[in-house]
Amino acid sequence: MPEIVHKTDVEAEKPQLQRPPMYHVVMLNDDYTPMDFVIEIMVRFFHKSEDTANKLMLQIHHQGRARCGLFAREIAETKINQVETASRTSGHPLRCVLERESGDQ
Numbered sequence: 001m002p003e004i005v006h007k008t009d010v011e012a013e014k015p016q017l018q019r020p021p022m023y024h025v026v027m028l029n030d031d032y033t034p035m036d037f038v039i040e041i042m043v044r045f046f047h048k049s050e051d052t053a054n055k056l057m058l059q060i061h062h063q064g065r066a067r068c069g070l071f072a073r074e075i076a077e078t079k080i081n082q083v084e085t086a087s088r089t090s091g092h093p094l095r096c097v098l099e100r101e102s103g104d105q
């Protein structure tokens with residue numbers, strides 16, 4: 001027989017607005033990865049136009065980092081793996097990190 005579980009007042013009043021958090025893939029600057037390679041990666045894995053990819057690459061070069069896309073956690077982790085595998089295969093140290101969305105910025 002299924003047991004009836006009564007919600008506390010607090011649980012009953014909690015609005016059911018939960019959704020899984022999303023994550024930014026943040027690309028980092030380094031001194032060695034060629035600019036053209038970074039642009040290629042942005043086009044290939046983040047579906048950026050050449051123009052947007054060029055702007056993002058320069059933003060990273062000058063400011064140290066830029067967000068390249070917002071994804072569910074598993075997708076974001078896969079993107080990072082794809083970028084880093086392609087980079088290592090080509091002998092470059094390009095890196096990305098995850099950043100949990102916060103609503104600000």
Ligand code: TYC
Pocket residue numbers: 027028029030031032033034035038057058060061094
């Ligand atoms: N700083 C690199 C250079 O001068 C270019 C670069 C841009 C590297 C963006 C990584 O995410 C990056 N060749």
